[in-house]
Amino acid sequence: MTSVLGRLLYYECAVPLVRYRHFLVGKPPGVARSLEQRLAELNYKDPTLHFKVNIGFKPPVPPKASSVRKELAALRCSKELEHLARTQKLEIPLEAVEETWKTTGAPFHIKTIAEHYGVFQDLFGDAYFYPVKPLDIDYKSGDLYHPVYRGNVIKPSEASKPPEVQYKSDPNTLWTLILTNPDGHFTEENAEYILWFIGNIPGCNLNKGDVIWDYLQPFPAFGTGYQRCIFILFKQDQKIDYSSMKKDIPCLQLSKRTFKTEDFYRQHQKDITPAGLAFFQTDWDPSLTDFYHNVLQMKEPRYEYDFPEPYIAPQEWFPRRKPFNIYQDKYRDQKAIAKEYLLKKFKNRHPFEKPPTPLRFPNAHPIDHKIPSWLKEEMKKDRLGWGRINDY
Incomplete structure (x- = not known):
């Protein structure tokens, strides 16, 4: 009796144990891959396909954290500043703060924002640069000024005339300024419309530069959403002959304004270095109807999204709990x-x-x-x- 009961208990306990070991036992630790190795294989990226190169100037060296902490501690201990703050007479020099930011943190912040908007990827591919040269760009519409920052919205009616562009530079240096739209080309994929191109600018005097393409206002078509208009300032090492690129003024044929920033940079990369960047977004407004008809002399393109018909289940004879x-x-x-x-x-x-x-x-x-x-x-x-x- 004991031997029979013992055999029954043996089979009841041993068989599940064998099945358990059969399904869960894997390779030994020396042969099997670790979790870290498996995650590395899943997240592997080919460095030759994701290599980014800086084609601009070196960014400014940010101040050390220790020196910043010491400066803040000294300001907190200032009895004069504390007295002005308590009596609500402390004034912050915003212009000085902005100038300090432009020469320290601005290149890093502008680069991060430009990467977020895909500016470098769409214009330069796997290249990028730090905007070390601050640009002050203002569109004037009547008595109002519309500044260009980094992705703010400016309507086509507000950007109908060339903007005022300012940047600090030596009068003996040469610069090239372009304004391009990478989102609005009608016929070619991955192509841009050049809206403005001035080369060989002495210092900051745009009036003495060579106008290769005259200014053309943004013209986003109806239904295409927001489009980016990007200003890029290049520093020239020497005077460049742009005569082969120069077009008639005014140039109102869109086919003659097809442009690719990457190709332009590759052609002149020995003589130019990108230094400044600013861009805004724009979308359709009613003023463009007249612009297309009377200025560009063409029909206004309009795009509409064709929504698929919603799925409707077959009708029921006796629908319940439905109005x-x-x-x-x-x-x-x-x-x-x-x-x-x-x-x-x-x-x-x-x-x-x-x-x-x-x-x-x-x-x-x-x-x-x-x-x-x-x-x-x-x-x-x-x-x-x-x-x-x-x-x-």
Whole structure:
């Protein structure tokens, strides 16, 4: 009896143990890959495909954290500053703060923002640069100035005329300024429209530079959303002959304004170095209709997204827990429904009389209990000013 019971217990305990070991035991630790090795394989990136190169100037060296802490500690211990702060007479020189930021942290901040907006990837591929030369760009519209920062929105009507561009430079140096749009080309993929190109600028005097392409305002087509307009300032090592690129002025043929910043830089990379960057976003506004017709002498392009028809399940004979009228409207012609709501709204309107005064307390008025629930709901919406009928 004991031997039989022992054999039964042995099989009941041993068989599950064998199955457990059969399915979970893997390779020994010396042969199997560790978790760290598997994650490294999954996250591996080929360095030859993701190598970024700096084609600009070296960024300024940021101050050491220890020196900044010492300076802040000295300011906190200043009795004079504390007295001015308590008496609300402490003034912060914002212009001096901005100048300090432009020469210390601005190149790093502007580069980070430009990477976020994909500026370097779309214009220079795997290259980037630090904008060490601050640009002050202002569009003037009437008595208002619209500055260009880093991605702010400026409408085409506000950018219809060339902006005022300022930057600090030696009068004996030469510069090239371009304004390009990488998002709005109509016929070529990965191509840009050059909106402005001035080369061989002595110092900051744009009027004495060589105008290769005259200024053309942004013209984002209807339905294309926001487009980037990017200013890039290049420092020249010597005077460059741009005569082969020069176009007629004014140049209003869009085919002649096709441009690629990367190709331009590769052609002149021995003589130019990108130093300044600023850009804004723009989208369609009504002023562009006249611009397309009377300036560009072309039909205005308009783009609309073709939404797919929504999926509607087959009708049921006895739908439950669904409003009767809304359920039926799913399977009707939408134009017929719109017409019905419009006529329903006009039915209670008189062309020469004021509309009826709305109820002060709409839910306080009773509704006949014999009316179907879906019709009660529509009457409540009509009293409260809710629903589709109020959209017309």
